[in-house]
Amino acid sequence: MKIESQVLKKLLTLNGEKERLKELLRERLNECGWKDEMKSFTRKKGRNNVTVDDLVHLITPKGRAAVPDSVKAELLQRIRSFLHSTAL
């Protein structure tokens, strides 16, 4: 599966679909307040000498869990249609 996932990633990057999908994901996460939730979460944790790594480790578990099911479903659907259309 590793090779296939790399191929998929390459394909999607090359045809620009990866960027479009990322943009779509960002848009949906903004709309539902996910980004604001993450931002206020990091503010609560204070600002003393945090590194980007610290923040990534802080946000990741909460961020992954907080994605609304509908958003995830929409993105997965689009990726799957691409897979289907390219007969991967």
Next chain:
Amino acid sequence: MSAPDEIITSDHTQLASHFFGELLDSVIMDVASECHRIARLGLDRNLDDEEEELRLSAEARARIADPSNSEANSKYVVDIFGQTHPAVAAEIFDCMNCGRSIVAGRFAPHLEKCMGKGRKARVKATRSSTAAAAHNR
């Protein structure tokens, strides 16, 4: 020989999930970068103040809306500057018409009599003058 459809679908689902996970991690990285920048530049200090302000306003509104507060504590209600006001304004100053020392909270009724605007004030004067006039005849 092509694989049966179920295998293809499950592969697709796995691939899609894996790719989605990568997309999400990438978005999380961007958000973390942004928050890091904001924190290091101190751009969120205003937001903290705003949040505090919103919280205090909400609290004040809740206190006003709460019926158990209104009667008993009306004298001790605090305004947005944190000041309390007595029911009757207590400041004393001089009336510009007659020069007497008046309590601000009683100024309006005083003015009524003082400037002869009220009914009673003028009627009194008329009665006594007509009474005096009648007497003198």
